[in-house]
Amino acid sequence: MLQLKVIREDKKRIINGLRKRGWQAAQLKVIERIIETDDRRRSTQKLLDDLLAENKVLSKEIGQLMGQGKKAEADALKARVAAIKDQSRQLEEQFADIKKQLDDLLYTVPNCPHKSVPKGKTADDNKVAKAWTKPFPSLPADALPHWELAKKYNLFDFELGVKLTGAGFPVYRGKGAKLQRALIQFFLDEAIKAGFEEVIPPLLVNEDTARGTGQLPDKEAQMYTCERDNLYLIPTAEVPVTNILRDEILPEKSLPVKLTAYTPCFRREAGAWGAHVRGLNRVHQFDKIEIVQVEHPDRSYQTLQQMVRHVSKLMQKLELPYRILLLCGGDMGFASAKTFDFEVWSGAQQRWLEVSSVSNFETFQSNRMQLRFRDAEGKIQLAHTLNGSALALARVVAALLENNQTPEGIRIPKALWKYTGFKVIS
RNA sequence: GGAUGGGUGGGUGAGUGGCUGAAACCAACGGUUUGCUAAACCGUCGUACGGGUAACUCUGUACCGCGGGUUCGAAUCCCGCCCCAUCCGCCA
CATH class of the missing domain: 1.10.287.40 (Serine-tRNA synthetase, tRNA binding domain)
Incomplete structure (x- = not known):
């Protein structure tokens, strides 16, 4: 707040x-x-x-x-x-x-947008911060959407997920499962290379933690709950990871704190189902690698840019057509002061899919969490918190499969070969 | 799930009703000494919200897991809750 x-x-x-x-x-x-x-x-x-x-x-x-x-x-x-x-x-x-x-x-008051954030009401008012200027991959006229490809190559199975749990809980199998694991490993390695410390947090959190990052009371309906034990399934690793530093007063020299985590994410997405949500476009459980930084207020916007560059690099290494949007005031999340969204081009669906959101929350989260640092003069100040997806898997997989389909099978980008152990899904 | 013992400042830990926002030690920070390091010595060393001030200093209140109660007065006594540790049971 x-x-x-x-x-x-x-x-x-x-x-x-x-x-x-x-x-x-x-x-x-x-x-x-x-x-x-x-x-x-x-x-x-x-x-x-x-x-x-x-x-x-x-x-x-x-x-x-x-x-x-x-x-x-x-x-x-x-x-x-x-x-x-x-x-x-x-x-x-x-x-x-x-x-x-x-x-x-x-x-009830959301964060105050940074001065560079454009005015606007909906996603239509977002500004393209970096457009895709190269051609899109040329696909055959009968190119299949990823949910068809999944059937053709036995990569994941939604009906099976319905049997086990319900809609929106896919079962990955065979090379689909391996690809999933390869991406997780790749993203984590890249984050670690960029200086983030890996943590494996709990997937269930208590009330204080959910409140710390603002899930409570704002987004309670978004989370799955274990009422009996009064715990919440995390909607993103941001929740446990940022809360690691809740109620701390850090020495200034320990900034920035850079943490990364791979976790599954659980989202009820209540009422969010409608057009364009087939297949992996929207699911209740998906895998994500999150990067979190706690930074000095003077440097947080530089750090935001640095995180944007990190995510851009991932896109490039995966050879995905992407663009970066600077969200307008009306489309930004409640807690954010400035957000960049990353979208990848989904060739067969002919549309952009959001795969990452990188935000600076300034002191909005740290105020609620009492996450502070002692500055050079010995005064206690709230730190700035930032986070970003690097990256969310499900939609990345959708785009990878669709964009790389060929008559011989699905081509795997080179950066992933050492993780998948195969170059083509056929 | 059953039994027992606990929750005090960054850490260890003392404190049974007023002299305690809290001893002592450790860590940390600043200084003296030192060729450097170490040791030794001296000093500083909780947070939040108020009041006041040009500002530093000053000042009030709250907080010893959380909530309530007893009392003129509570870290200390009573009640409820939460959490943790250990043992037993179960189990990857």
């Missing part, structure tokens, strides 16, 4: 930012409400603190009087303390109430 201090001191910038997300005057009123509520919180706290301070002093006096055997005088003070207590109880309730109101309001 946004920092109160920033909302108060930088109100204009925040309001302008929210306008870029398409916020109207009526919605923007929440900013004033937040400031008013915070004013009430402060004045209530002052009253309460003063009362408690008096209480403390009197209590000490009573103790001394009792020690000296001056019982009558002590009793007189006790009466005053009792009155204070009544009052402070009331104030405490008020204070808790105001604080809750304030938090509830803060939870």
Whole structure:
């Protein structure tokens, strides 16, 4: 969530930012409400603190009087303390109430877009940051979409997944499974080469962790839950990996923290089913390699660019036609200040598929998570968090299969040969 | 799942009702000494939210797993919850 201090001191910038997300005057009123509520919180706290301070002093006096055997005088003070207590109880309730109101309001405000983020409402307003200028792969007229290719070459099986679990849980098999594993290994190796430390986190997380990265309360419906144990299946490795640093105060010299993890991701995608979701285009369980960085605020936008370059390199090595979009305010995620999406061209479907999203969250996550560092002057500041998919598998596989189909079989890009052990699927 | 023992600052760990935001030690940081390193010595060394200030200093409150209760006063006593460790059972 946004920092109160920033909302108060930088109100204009925040309001302008929210306008870029398409916020109207009526919605923007929440900013004033937040400031008013915070004013009430402060004045209530002052009253309460003063009362408690008096209480403390009197209590000490009573103790001394009792020690000296001056019982009558002590009793007189006790009466005053009792009155204070009544009052402070009331104030405490008020204070808790105001604080809750304030938090509830803060939870409704998304991150303020960076100044370079274009204004816009929907995906149509996104800017192409890097277009694909080379020709698309030329496929035969009877080119098959990946779900047909999967049947033809026995690579994965949706019906079987339905039998075992339900729709959206594919079973990969044979060379399809091997390809999956090869990609995971390839992506991890590339991340490690780029200086990320690999971690293998739990796939189930507790409530605090889900709250830390903002899945709770914003995206609760997106997650699968284990109610009995009060745990959540992770929708992305971002959740456990970023939370590794929750409630930490890092020394400045340890920045940036660079972590990577391969995990399956579980998403309910409730209500998201419609056109264009056949095959691997949208599934409930998919594999993803995530890269996470915790960075000094002064350097986080350089770091964002560096992460974009890393993902670009992956695309190039896999010989996939891709483009990079700079998301407009209205299409950005709730927590993000700036996001680049990567899309690969899916030859047989003749459409772009989103395979990566690289974002700078600035202090939006770290504020909620209390992820801080001690700067050169010894002051404690919130760190910036960034993350990106590098890469999400299912759709990459879809594009790979479709784009590389030939009459002789499906060509595997050279970069993967040493991982797959085969050059063609036939 | 059953039994027992625990949760205190970055770590170890003392603390049973007021003198405790918390001893001591370790780690860390700064300094003295030193040719360098080490050792020794000195010093600093929790967080959050307020008030005040031009600013540093100053100042109030809260926090000893979480929530509630008793009391003039709670890290300390009582109740509920959560978590952890060990043993047994089960098991990859």
